[in-house]
Amino acid sequence: xxxxxxxxxxxxxxxxxxxxxxxxxxxxxxxxxxxxxxxxxxxxxxxxxxxxxxxxxxxxxxxxxxxxxxxxxxxxxxxxxxxxxxxxxxxxxxxxxxxxxxxxxxxxxxxxxxx
Amino acid sequence: xxxxxxxxxxxxxxxxxxxxxxxxxxxxxxxxxxxxxxxxxxxxxxxxxxxxxxxxxxxxxxxxxxxxxxxxxxxxxxxxxxxxxxxxxxxxxxxxxxxxxxxxxxxxxxxxxxx
Numbered sequence: 001x002x003x004x005x006x007x008x009x010x011x012x013x014x015x016x017x018x019x020x021x022x023x024x025x026x027x028x029x030x031x032x033x034x035x036x037x038x039x040x041x042x043x044x045x046x047x048x049x050x051x052x053x054x055x056x057x058x059x060x061x062x063x064x065x066x067x068x069x070x071x072x073x074x075x076x077x078x079x080x081x082x083x084x085x086x087x088x089x090x091x092x093x094x095x096x097x098x099x100x101x102x103x104x105x106x107x108x109x110x111x112x113x114x115x
Numbered sequence: 116x117x118x119x120x121x122x123x124x125x126x127x128x129x130x131x132x133x134x135x136x137x138x139x140x141x142x143x144x145x146x147x148x149x150x151x152x153x154x155x156x157x158x159x160x161x162x163x164x165x166x167x168x169x170x171x172x173x174x175x176x177x178x179x180x181x182x183x184x185x186x187x188x189x190x191x192x193x194x195x196x197x198x199x200x201x202x203x204x205x206x207x208x209x210x211x212x213x214x215x216x217x218x219x220x221x222x223x224x225x226x227x228x229x230x
Contacts, residue, residue, distance in 0.1 A: 009155070032216025043205060043221040044158070051215060089157060093216030101212035103219075104174075105150075107157040 002027045004092050006106025014114050019080055021109045023090035024072040032093035032101070033066060033073045038108075039086045047088075048075070077111075085113045117142045121206050121222035128196060129230050136191045136225050138206035145211040147189035148173070148219065149181065151202040158205065164189055165211065196229045203227075 005024045013019045023033075031052040036044035050057045050064045050073065057064050061080075066073040077084055090106040119140045128134055140147065148163040150173075160173030164183040178200055180192040189208075193200060204225045209217040 006157070032212075034216070034218055036221075043223050045221070046218040049216075049218055091158075093212065095212075095215070101216050103148075103160065103212075103216065105158040107155060 002094070002102070002104055004090060004104045004106045006090050006109060008109060009107065010110045010112070012112045012114060013080055015080055015082065017080055019077045019084070019111055021075045021088055021090070021111070022072060023074070023092075023106050024070075025092040025104075026071070027092065027094045028068075028071060030071075030092040030094045033064070034091050034093070035064060035075050036089045036091070036105075037086045038089065044089060080113050082113050082115065085111060087111070117220070119206055119208050119220050119222035121204075121225050123225060124223065125226050127228040127230065130197055131195050134193050134196060134227075136193075136204060136206075136227070138189045138191065138222060139187050140189075140206075140208040140220070141187065142208060142220065143186065144208035144220070145186070146217065146219075147183065147206065147208045149179070149189070149191045150205045150207065151175065151200075152205060152224075153202050161191070161204075193227075196227075198229050201227060201229045 034049035037047045038044040061078045063076040087108045089108050093101045093103045122137045145166045149161040150158040159175045162181040164170045206222040207219040209219045
């Protein structure tokens with residue numbers, strides 16, 4: 001069935017270093033790929049997204065890359081800071097009938113930034 | 116302020132006692148959705164609604180009901196709660212995904228414990 005695999009499940013990096021989280025999706029019709037950040041005890045919040053007609057998108061220290069052929073996309077965080085510590089979720093959205101879209105989330109990556 | 120409001124935030128109840136978790140959004144969004152979040156499983160969609168009186172099952176609908184009588188409200192109903200429904204629940208809303216997907220706005224979550 002449709003699924004989104006996310007790796008790694010936990011990631012610890014030194015402050016100032018880069019962090020990379022990878023996701024693979026199964027449905028080749030997926031065309032929208034958001035990333036959400038969830039701080040401890042809080043709601044998920046969108047940090048960046050990419051559509052299938054674009055290969056890369058950047059917003060300050062955060063970037064997302066998409067490889068449609070391989071059906072994977074990645075989140076890159078550069079110059080990590082303590083406030084980047086959180087759980088990150090990727091998701092893939094696939095169009096369905098009647099203007100609906102099905103969205104499937106990855107299982108999450110717990111990112112810890114070591115001071 | 117644009118927001119998705121869920122109530123209650125916390126609830127401890129017993130098996131079989133019907134409960135309703137309310138969700139309301141003030142952004143005039145067409146699309147609303149319920150998710151449950153369990154450790155290691157990410158966010159799994161329970162039900163979603165494309166508009167008033169239009170609802171459909173997500174990936175884990177068993178044991179849940181929803182209704183969408185007004186555009187702003189999307190309550191989640193557990194007719195006969197069981198312990199395996201103990202989880203953290205999120206309501207989310209967005210503009211109609213159409214064929215391309217839209218970023219979702221999440222509520223603050225409802226932590227349900229079914230004893």
